[in-house]
Amino acid sequence: MKGTTDPDPMKDITLSRILGFFGAIFAVVVTVAVVAVVNINRAGASRDWVNQTYATISAFEDILATARAGDTDTRMFALSGDDRDLTAAREAFGAMDEHLQIAEALTRHTPAVQAAVSEVAVLARQRVTLAEAVWQARRENQPERLRQLLADDAGSAAISTIKRRLEKLRDDQFALLREREQVAYRQAQTTRWVVGTGVAGNLVLFCAVGWLIRDDLRTRRRAALALEEANARLEEKVRIRTADLTEANRRLSAENLERKWAAQSQDHQLRYNQAIVKSVNDLVFVLTRTLTITRLNPAVLRATGREETDLLSQPLARVVSLPGTPDPALSALTRALAEGRDLPDVQVVIAGRPARLNLFPLRDRDKVVGGIAIAQLEPLPGPTHS
Amino acid sequence: MKRILHIDDEADIREVLGAYLQCEGYEVVSVASPTEAFQAIQQAKPDLVICDLQLDESDGLQTIDRLRVMLPDVPAILLTGVLLDPHVAQATVQKRNLVYLEKTQPLQRILGEIRRLLA
Numbered sequence: 001m002k003g004t005t006d007p008d009p010m011k012d013i014t015l016s017r018i019l020g021f022f023g024a025i026f027a028v029v030v031t032v033a034v035v036a037v038v039n040i041n042r043a044g045a046s047r048d049w050v051n052q053t054y055a056t057i058s059a060f061e062d063i064l065a066t067a068r069a070g071d072t073d074t075r076m077f078a079l080s081g082d083d084r085d086l087t088a089a090r091e092a093f094g095a096m097d098e099h100l101q102i103a104e105a106l107t108r109h110t111p112a113v114q115a116a117v118s119e120v121a122v123l124a125r126q127r128v129t130l131a132e133a134v135w136q137a138r139r140e141n142q143p144e145r146l147r148q149l150l151a152d153d154a155g156s157a158a159i160s161t162i163k164r165r166l167e168k169l170r171d172d173q174f175a176l177l178r179e180r181e182q183v184a185y186r187q188a189q190t191t192r193w194v195v196g197t198g199v200a201g202n203l204v205l206f207c208a209v210g211w212l213i214r215d216d217l218r219t220r221r222r223a224a225l226a227l228e229e230a231n232a233r234l235e236e237k238v239r240i241r242t243a244d245l246t247e248a249n250r251r252l253s254a255e256n257l258e259r260k261w262a263a264q265s266q267d268h269q270l271r272y273n274q275a276i277v278k279s280v281n282d283l284v285f286v287l288t289r290t291l292t293i294t295r296l297n298p299a300v301l302r303a304t305g306r307e308e309t310d311l312l313s314q315p316l317a318r319v320v321s322l323p324g325t326p327d328p329a330l331s332a333l334t335r336a337l338a339e340g341r342d343l344p345d346v347q348v349v350i351a352g353r354p355a356r357l358n359l360f361p362l363r364d365r366d367k368v369v370g371g372i373a374i375a376q377l378e379p380l381p382g383p384t385h386s
Numbered sequence: 387m388k389r390i391l392h393i394d395d396e397a398d399i400r401e402v403l404g405a406y407l408q409c410e411g412y413e414v415v416s417v418a419s420p421t422e423a424f425q426a427i428q429q430a431k432p433d434l435v436i437c438d439l440q441l442d443e444s445d446g447l448q449t450i451d452r453l454r455v456m457l458p459d460v461p462a463i464l465l466t467g468v469l470l471d472p473h474v475a476q477a478t479v480q481k482r483n484l485v486y487l488e489k490t491q492p493l494q495r496i497l498g499e500i501r502r503l504l505a
Contacts, residue, residue, distance in 0.1 A: 261402050
């Protein structure tokens with residue numbers, strides 16, 4: 001028997017497995033979370049870039065629009081000389097300049113684009129310079145110079161060049177946007193796959209944990225059932241053994257009581273028989289085959305005046321004598337016992353008084369083991385009446 | 387549980403027979419005299435009476451005759467250590483509708499007779 005209780009190995013294995021599964025589930029959750037956070041950050045950055053790109057495209061379009069508006073208002077002023085047209089032209093070119101600065105700022109991280117924007121800016125500012133020359137000629141009322149300036153400009157492809165370059169820049173930005181959108185789509189798909197795979201993996205792991213727990217519970221139930229059955233068997237054995245012991249104990253008690261009963265019965269019989277013998281007034285001697293006294297009744301003690309200890313183990317001849325016969329050994333009585341016959345009505349003298357004695361052999365299973373001598377004293381002569 | 391009234395003036399006999407019968411599943415009321423026996427049957431009627439022949443106050447035959455007045459249908463056993471002549475004993479018990487058993491009989495034999503009477 002072990003001194004200490006060992007931990008349940010089955011429980012340890014199950015616990016380790018469950019902890020392992022939960023560790024795996026945790027790892028999957030962390031992986032999915034990391035991937036998701038990274039992709040969310042990428043998506044945020046991508047959104048910023050997209051917004052910036054749209055702003056850049058918008059700036060390109062605004063540059064072209066304001067440049068056209070400035071040109072148109074300049075031509076209107078040249079024709080009308082209206083200051084409102086001049087003001088509008090100045091505002092348009094001012095706005096164009098702002099858009100150019102915005103575009104340059106937005107493209108500062110892409111030097112190639114910024115360089116292209118700078119080239120457009122040079123062309124645009126050349127348009128402003130031309131417009132200022134037109135404004136001056138119109139204000140100074142120099143029709144010839146004004147006509148010359150407008151005629152020179154009509155033949156130039158400056159606006160078309162600006163337009164073409166800005167459209168090229170805008171198309172490039174749109175191409176980049178499409179490319180980014182594809183990348184973003186792939187990232188979103190990757191995120192979906194990772195999350196989906198993580199969820200599915202965790203579901204599988206949870207199912208495995210559930211199966212493990214169910215298997216463990218079933219094993220425990222079986223173990224508990226087996227233990228219960230073993231206990232029941234043990235209890236049954238104990239019950240049978242207890243019943244056997246109880247029955248054996250009852251039997252022993254009964255046997256013991258039976259022995260006590262038999263002993264009491266014998267004792268009772270003995271006392272009863274002794275009482276009968278003691279109450280008899282005749283003198284009763286129990287003798288061996290050689291006429292040694294082994295028992296006697298109180299009548300003998302009364303008749304002889306002796307104590308029982310004086311007579312027991314003594315020869316019968318010490319108490320009984322045959323009158324007128326020189327036979328101190330009482331050989332006639334001995335002979336009768338040896339021959340196994342009764343010797344009735346023998347004249348004897350006991351304590352100086354005549355008596356009649358009957359001798360009977362004492363048999364034990366047909367074997368003479370001794371004799372019983374019963375003597376009746378002759379009555380004393382009555383008082384003489386004169 | 388069957389109740390047995392046992393009347394015997396010897397304490398040892400009462401003790402041994404009472405213990406044996408209790409072992410065998412009987413309720414035993416042991417008394418030393420006819421007076422106690424009458425007190426006992428006032429409290430609970432027995433299913434069987436076992437009476438010793440030689441009692442201090444009376445004898446078993448007389449006691450059973452007196453008990454029969456109150457318990458006419460209850461079987462009785464006269465149990466004695468005095469070995470009577472079988473013919474005399476048989477005639478005596480037949481007249482009184484008794485069962486005569488000697489104390490020299492083993493307890494099993496006495497139990498068998500009790501079972502037969504209580505069956």
